[in-house]
Amino acid sequence: MTDFTPFQSLLGGALIGLSAVLLMALHGRIAGMTGILTGVIPPLSPEWRWRAAFLAGAVAAPLLYQAVGGHIAFSVPVPTLALVGGGFLVGIGVHFGGGCPSGHGICGMARLSPPSVIAVATFMITAFATVFIVRHVIGG
Amino acid sequence: MNKLVSAFLIGGVFGLGIAVSGMINPAKVLNFFDIAGTWDPSLIFVMGGGLAIAFAGYRLVFRRREAPVFEPAFALPTKRAIDAELVGGAAVFGIGWGIAGFCPGGAIPALGLGYSATLIFVAAVIAGIIVARFARTRLVQPAAT
Numbered sequence: 001m002t003d004f005t006p007f008q009s010l011l012g013g014a015l016i017g018l019s020a021v022l023l024m025a026l027h028g029r030i031a032g033m034t035g036i037l038t039g040v041i042p043p044l045s046p047e048w049r050w051r052a053a054f055l056a057g058a059v060a061a062p063l064l065y066q067a068v069g070g071h072i073a074f075s076v077p078v079p080t081l082a083l084v085g086g087g088f089l090v091g092i093g094v095h096f097g098g099g100c101p102s103g104h105g106i107c108g109m110a111r112l113s114p115p116s117v118i119a120v121a122t123f124m125i126t127a128f129a130t131v132f133i134v135r136h137v138i139g140g
Numbered sequence: 141m142n143k144l145v146s147a148f149l150i151g152g153v154f155g156l157g158i159a160v161s162g163m164i165n166p167a168k169v170l171n172f173f174d175i176a177g178t179w180d181p182s183l184i185f186v187m188g189g190g191l192a193i194a195f196a197g198y199r200l201v202f203r204r205r206e207a208p209v210f211e212p213a214f215a216l217p218t219k220r221a222i223d224a225e226l227v228g229g230a231a232v233f234g235i236g237w238g239i240a241g242f243c244p245g246g247a248i249p250a251l252g253l254g255y256s257a258t259l260i261f262v263a264a265v266i267a268g269i270i271v272a273r274f275a276r277t278r279l280v281q282p283a284a285t
Contacts (some may be wrong), residue, residue, distance in 0.1 A: 012161020013189025057151025089267015
């Protein structure tokens with residue numbers, strides 16, 4: 001079980017949205033983790049520097065939040081094989097799909113981009129189906 | 141302000157949002173997808189909060205500014221087709237997300253928490269991206285081999 005956290009989740013979501021707006025206003029770029037991560041994988045994108053800085057900030061923030069007394073619930077309820085297999089599929093999928101929940105789900109949907117709406121609908125359906133199969137068909 | 145300092149701070153806002161929202165926690169993400177079991181609907185609120193701010197904020201930015209502060213122009217993704225590559229890629233991503241409980245935006249900030257599980261997942265994502273990039277080059281330009 002995990003706690004239902006509507007207020008923290010709304011606040012956290014608003015911060016994710018705020019970072020997308022700030023990245024557009026200041027850098028003119030989409031705050032999609034797929035594009036930002038891909039840009040720092042060799043062969044490097046010509047714009048790898050701001051992306052590396054963004055990634056460093058993203059990694060540092062939860063650490064800093066904990067250091068000032070914030071509590072972050074974290075638990076990985078799947079075996080290592082699922083992390084490896086799932087991660088590999090995530091990498092393949094975001095490359096061909098052109099984005100993940102941050103890029104398509106927040107930035108793309110906020111721009112009412114039809115491809116992003118289709119991508120989000122597709123990955124939500126397959127994620128719901130996958131969890132159902134893993135937990136209630138195979139695991140049930 | 142320096143461009144890289146700005147990107148670092150904006151990345152920090154993103155990472156904080158991921159941490160506070162619960163997107164950082166694979167157990168919470170998987171419970172969101174488990175309507176038939178231990179359902180936790182919190183992530184609807186993450187999406188709602190993020191979309192509301194981004195929708196209003198983007199409109200404000202595009203209305204008020206001709207160009208971003210640090211760059212000569214806005215770089216918006218070119219309109220791409222809704223084709224098999226987009227839908228198939230998104231479908232495969234969703235399967236991986238449902239298996240692992242992590243997405244790229246959730247996992248990168250989670251690296252800061254220092255668990256080996258996150259590192260394993262991120263390494264697998266990078267491997268997947270590299271393989272996909274290679275495969276796509278071969279598929280698009282088969283004559284280049």
